[in-house]
Amino acid sequence: MQEHANEPGRTSKMLTDVMEIGSRVQPFSRESRDKAARIRDARVVHSVCPYCAVGCSLNVYVKNGQVIDIEGNPDSFINHGTLCPKGSATFQYTINSSRLTKVLYRAPYSDHWETKTLDWAMGQIAQRVKKSRDETFVERLEDGREVNHTLGIASLGGATLDVEENYVIKKLFNAGLGIVSIENQARI
């Protein structure tokens, strides 16, 4: 009965019971015997649902470098393996043919996107930041008070991002560049 070791217990017992009746010949095809959940032998990666703030734990199943399934983590005291419709659909959020995979660029007054390299875009963005910052940076108010800021650049978003990402956004933009309007969904 070794080949049934990975079956869920109840099915395994049923199979065993059936096989012990009558003929010694197994009434199952090799295909039936070999049937197993897709996630068998997949690598399980622990994750957290990206939607609401309840924080349900996810098991992300990876095979051959591909995510093949995402389910609730039964060990979690938060969701005990359950997920809501959105959480259950996380797979399709990540594996989706509509996802952007290239940098798109729209020049001023242009009516279309152009595909660009990531390196080009990063270089351009850095230059835009420097230019706008240098043009709008205020070291002191008219009355002499030091403010060291720019109101010419702003940033929005963070509640869907990681804590670590939020931290470096605030660190670079605020402590490094002097941008003050750094905001997220918390006020929405």
Next chain:
Amino acid sequence: MPGLGTTVGRGGATTSPQDLVNSDCILIMGSNMAEAHPVGFANVVKAKERGAKVIHVDPHFSRTSALANLYVPTRAGSDIVFLGAIIRYLLENNAYFHEYVANYTNAPMLIREDFQDTEDLDGLFSGYDQESKTYTDHSSWDYQRDENDNPLTDPTMQNPRCVLQIMRRHFARYTPEMVEAECGVPQESWLQVVQTLVENSGRERTGALCYAVGWTQQSKGVQIIRAGAIIQLLLGNIGRPGGGILALRGHASIQGSTDVPTLYDLLAGYMPQPAEMLDAKPEAQHSPTATTWGERKDQHVHKRTQQTLQEYIDVAGMKLGWWSNVPSYIVSLLKAWYGDAATAENDWGYHWLPKIIGDHSHINTSYDMLDGKVKGYFLLGQNPAAGSTNARMQRKALAQLDWMVVRDLYEVESATFWYKGPEEVDPRQIKTEVFLLPAAASTEKEGSFTNTQRLIQWRDKAVDPPGDARSDLWFIYDLGKRLKALYADSTEPKDQALRALTWDYDRAEPEPGSRLLDEPDAELVLKELNGFYVRKQDEEGNTNTYGFREAPHVPAFTALKNDGSTACGSWIYSGVYPEPGKNRAASRHSDGGTNLDWGFAWPANRRILYNRASADPEGKPWSERKKYIWWDEEQKKWTGKDIPDFPVDKAPDYRPDPKATGMDGISGTNPFIMKPDGRGWLYAPVGLKDGPLPTHYEAAESPVHNALYKQQSNPAAKFHKNRKDNRLASIGDPDYPVVITTYRLTEHHVSGPMTRWMPWLNALQPSLFAEISPELAAERQIVHGSWMVLKTPRGEIEARAMVTRRLQPLRIRGRVVHQIGLPFHWGFQGKSTGSIANDLTHSVLEPNVSIEEAKAFTCNVRPGRLS
């Protein structure tokens, strides 16, 4: 979250969804928990199965209502009438938890003689300035104080100037009759709610309160939360199992992005962003208390400058309570940011920190954008073109930018405003240069989310992101490296902060199995957030100095110092990563109890906040049934099922010297250690911009005049009346007679960027609809399933009509008021498209947090489609 911060001390939920199973009564108001937080709501259902009473108060009947023992329909925007009447009932019927209130709240404190209540000034408190439409002088709201600056009290709570008696007078007009007239709730239903709450509080029983953006997104949202928190304090429900206030947050890490934070007025761990306000009377309009704890002791904050670190500490810190530690936290933050360049001689680099000069919040920044003052914009997983109120104005604002960077998984509305939209768009007229960069999904990067119960949970990375998609961590890190290179040779003073900024998150080893070679190490960032020793004495007494990578981690925020020997990116996160190899956010061990080894809850892994209050003043559990944290007389320490939220060896009988400072000033009976007096604040003597007590004002747009006071709406709200792009309907406007409220559906998320691209979810919830009562439908000849147009002064949208009894006409002062419910998940991008609900909403902002009022405004409806 200054509603909670001002009242109990910290801007976060005091409890967790899982602890709801210990509740005897759960009041859900301002939230459709079953549909917006379904898995959290499972705990409510479990509690109900164990005998708890579940109450849902909401304009809209939902699955939350269906599963409640009692559903009470109410008028959107009338919450404080309903809650204020509960407060009045508790006070007038002596139905509050007397011992808890007398010892753990500021009910006995005496308020200054010159304080004038809304009772005296017809809806205004003392200190209001008619010209600036703000409270410019908060001084009269303060306590009466002795020569040591300690509050005067009357333990009998009989003195007419004590908080309890002031509250009795303030809430006197919040009668059951008023509830019936203003909320449209029959007195009997309201009374049933109050009696259920009262029956389920006291020593033996506890009740919990759950709210979400149904409360926060109103022009008096902070005061609604305050009213809820006051009820919980009066019932003795905070800090106890099955009790508390569960703020249900709406994004995976919205708590984290507030803690760390990406907000203009805060530094990490709820310290305020340094400010040099422009206005002559800036305290009222723009003080940085907005999202802070709001208990700034000095009410004349605005008169001070914050040019030096000491001046900042004088404003941000406090003499008494836990906030006396601000010097250690701010110096450690500056050491984390500026490293070796932060020295005692240069004030630890404090002068480099940008100072805010006004309200730079999202909506105000959009107005600045519209006025051409903003050149560049980063959108990092947020979609204002559909997701922010007055979305049409948002789209117009984006068209005024020089450049914009959008990072998302999909081509969201905000990235496409220049060629697409509900209004006609001509790309040739729009200059904005747009960089649309593909972002990694949550499964494609490692990092942590902080959930609704302050629980930090780590995610491992499953696979690389596709194509050129990258994590936002990579984006910011790479951008920082490029900018540092561009400014490397600068000698200009303005560029020295960036040059000094520590920026070293490269991986020590390439990531196994990844094709990406330059993805930064998120655990290094977590180490910086946790904090580390810059200098430390070893066992032989030698002082060692460390670089970031080899530095020992600090074990907890109690190790942080103000002498430059420690660095810490967010003090409240200290302890999450206390030693190498021990990332507590990544620990996953459920134990069936408090689950202290599953993730890490800030602060210090405490699961129920203020849990000292779960014991009586002598330190004994209020009851065996509700035993949680107690004083162990033998061991001389606090112990129990959770990490005590109290100095662990401070005995219940400790009494401070009148001249004591810092935590020494907090008595052994004061559970609210973040407050300078250690007590829950029924009355907020400082810290709020719209008054010390919750007061009912009508929404900015309302079908009725305020029946309680002459003052119609929140007198301190930011109306932006001078802006033509934010037109409002007038009070009782016959053109806009219908109350409308917006909400979420289970199957979609906010404006849809994370859901409307997914066929699975679109199949479940395919299109925008509006819920409308059969009565209103008949009146307007709108047929179920057909199209209808909704109109406000900001715009028009179309939606399918869902004619349903889930929305009931209410009788308000004898006349019928109709309400409409509108999900707000749609836009013109994605695989399921529809009108943008936020084209209807306005941008009147709540005064404390500048949040928008999307939950109560007015509209009109007609059958048919937009032409």
